[in-house]
Amino acid sequence: MNPRSAIGQPAAQLEVIAQAHARSRDFGLHQHEAPDFHPLRHNLLLDLVDRNQSLYSHALPVMETLHAQIVDTQSMVLLTDSNGVILHSLGDSDFVEKARRVALCAGVSWAEADRGTNAIGTALADAQPTVVHGGEHFLHANRILTCSCAPIVDPYGRTIGALDVSGDTRGDTRGFHKHTLALVRMSAQIIENHLFANQFADALRVRFHARAEFIGTLFEGLAAFAPDGRFLSANRSALFQLGRSLAVLDRQPFDVLFGTPFAALVQQAERAPSECMTLTLPSGVRVVARAECRARPAFVAAPTARRDARDLAQSAGGRAATDAADTRSGAHPASFATLDTGDAKMAAVLRRVEKIGERDIPLLVLGKTGTGKEWLARAFHHESPRRAAPFVAVNCASLPETLIEAELFGYEDGAFTGARKRGSVGKILQADGGTLFLDEIGDMPLAQQVRLMRVLQERSIVPLGGTRAIPVDVRIICATHRNLREMIDAGTFREDLYYRINGLVVTLPALCERTDLATLVQSMLDARRREDSRTPARVSADVLALFAQCRWPGNLRQLSNVLRTASIMADGADAIGIEHLPEDFLDEHAAARSKADEEPSVDIDDKHAFRTQHGSPFRATPRPLQRMTEWQAALIEQTLARHGGNISAASRELGLARNTVYRYLRMRGAH
Structure with a gap:
């Protein structure tokens, strides 16, 4: 050599x-x-x-x-x-x-x-x-x-x-x-996904990823199932996310792989094939998923179109992060007025941001995942003098490190093998005259931080492989859930870049800290009703009371996903009840309440009185502020009785792990 x-x-x-x-x-x-x-x-x-x-x-x-x-x-x-x-x-x-x-x-x-x-x-x-x-x-x-x-x-x-x-x-x-x-690998993956879709055209297919914005991209997992729920196959991304080989997956039932009954997935594909639901992988990781299939009596009564693969040009750039899945229903706020829903902390953030609207001051938005950082960025752009120019959003965490330089800064003709003829305009130049939103800026590689710093200093950009500086006029909005000061101390984020992007720093409150939960819920439902008239007009008082008790680790994104799934399960009902809420959400809430031990344990011996007072959980909802463990106890009791005490059968019907049912039985025995 x-x-x-x-x-x-x-x-x-x-x-x-x-x-x-x-x-x-x-x-x-x-x-x-x-x-x-x-x-x-x-x-x-x-x-x-x-x-x-x-x-x-x-x-x-x-x-x-x-x-x-x-x-x-x-x-x-x-x-x-x-x-x-x-x-x-x-x-x-x-x-x-x-x-x-x-x-x-x-x-x-x-x-x-x-x-x-x-x-x-x-x-x-x-x-x-x-x-x-x-x-x-x-x-x-x-x-x-x-x-x-x-x-x-x-x-x-x-x-x-x-x-x-x-x-x-x-x-x-x-x-x-x-x-x-990178281009060759992505092209090979496109071919593999085409082959997968063709091979399993008549199967029920699940598209999934831990990040909602990756659904519909090359990074999504694909899994196919027969009408009886039998596993057929999965693509490379799915195998990686599931952490299992094809040989192992061939022996796994659907409910073990995704934490929900297969019947629920079929129902999802039948009623709303374009809608997403939340599933749980064997590792405990929660993913956003969409089920789809062609018209077949075994599955659905109406045909659903298969999505064509993205072309290579789009795939090679990952996705310049557009609206996340929780805003695809039309609920995407575009102004400060739509964001101001009555919470004092949020109103204070909006007042501060509004003051710099006419001035070219960078904005840095902090907050936990799902708190609405991109919503705020879009509203800020909409209210600014740059509103008629482009708003370009880039998720720095979703772009492969090998491609982020070309995607952000563009490249000249022949800059590398695989470069397009006549080159490519990067995201920064696409935003010229408008706003560039860099989401998850804390995930940007150090080498690109240096180049971005130079762009902000010189207000010009040199594409990859080029020699001529091109003037650029953009307003920068950055967002992150990371602690950038700690990253500076660790040497993973440049201090000089930090002081360039934090002209005004605001922190969005977590959902559990906000006082406008009822307004947010109603706003999301109203937006969904504009898209689908079958969406319930409201949530019940019991559901709203339950929501008020939740920690909401996924914040607005999680709330939107819960309402999306519950709307589908409600199937045209006037109001969303507790019985319509996703089971994993109920389990998560019950576990959190049990861990916090905020209230005395439920007296399981009173279950007969509970049934007498409230009836079946599927016919009436529990009283406000009642612990979800009590509602679940009644449901588990009924299911066990229906199956003659067979824990495996009851677990399958409930969509729960057998350990969950065993844990309930131990709790009952302790009482």
Whole structure:
């Protein structure tokens, strides 16, 4: 390996290349040889493509999109089968001829046994995305290339091919750039998701992620289930979030994986396929999820459209964070008036922010997750003189570190392999004349903090790969739930940037600290009713009393999600009752109340009196301020009786873990 290629390379990459070179020698290859290559005859190549038709048909449009990103960069896009034989290629005409000289063309095998260490063969051998640059290739003849490759797996986790971008390194090292591999990996993931959707077109599919804004992006988890709730498969993101392999998941029922009965998911897909619900993974992590399926008697009576995959241009940038899921229903506030719902702390924040509206002073919004930081930023922009110009929101935590620089600052034509022709305007320039909202600024990498600091100082920006400074006029609003002063002390946030962004600092109150809960609830319901007339007009007094007792760790986002799910469960009722609230929310509240021990334990022996006074929990709601554990006790008792004391059957119907039912029985025995 050329010693120069090792400079600055991480140890892991050096180890990958060293092992690949060892395999190449074991195959009997010699570095200086120029082995003959004989592409498959045309009819044999057509047969091979036919055998890989599903991969080929789903990959072709993605390859075309990827090629549009790298046009005029002396490079090409290649698709191979599982053995490394090139099925199809797209490239710049002046580079295609150079590529043919080293056998980089359709019908040629680039497995390590044939071509030595190279991105295609090594990625397939290691089953991992791989970059092989210049002198890292085993054969000297291939050292004119820089290549980035990612394996492609089918919906059952089997490697079926690879996607590669190869470019010319001679006289230009631009091709060796981490952005290229990120683009290739995302393109491979698009293909995998297309294959997944096609394979399970008639299954019930669950899209989920811990962050609501990632639903509908490449980062979401996908899981498919049969009509009887049997697990079928899951994509890479889902496996990562669930923390289980496909082999293990194949033996897990839906309620164990997502903490709710499968029937509830089917009901969600049937009644409101575009709405989200909250599920709980085996790890205890709560995720936002959306269920969808095509029209089938086993599931739903009306068809639902499948979402097309995002195009590569959008995917490569993550998402410039737009409205979160809790504001998609139309409840998104756009002015100070809509945010001022009667809470004194919130009113004080609005008065302070309003005073700097006419002045170009940065705003830093602090607050816990879900307190409405982006709502405030949008309202501030709406009330400012910049209201007619763009409002551009960027979630610094959602952008991959390898792409955040290009997304924020843009790049020039040819800045790296994978760069679009004519370059790309970054988010900062998109906001020129308007407002740039940097959410989760505390998650911005240090290197980008330095560049952002320079932009704020000089009021100009130099795109990646460029030399000319472009003037930019933006108002900066930053937000974070982190303690930036502690991060400064820890060396993870720049002090000079901190003093640039905190012209005015305001802290949004947590929901449990606010006094306008009833108004917020009604406002959210009213907004939902404008979207869906079946949404209940109000919540019952019991529900409002229960809400007043909650800690609301997820704040406004959690409240919105609870109301969304409860509205669906209420199914056109005039008011949302306790029986309509999500079970995980009730469990969470009961556990918090039990831990706090704010009230005496419920006397379970009085359960018969409770039933006499209140009836079934599904027919009448408990009296105001009554502990939820009492309501749950009655429900557990009824379910156990209906199943003859069978704890497993009762647990499945209730959607509770068996340990929860056992814990109740122990409590009952103690009394």
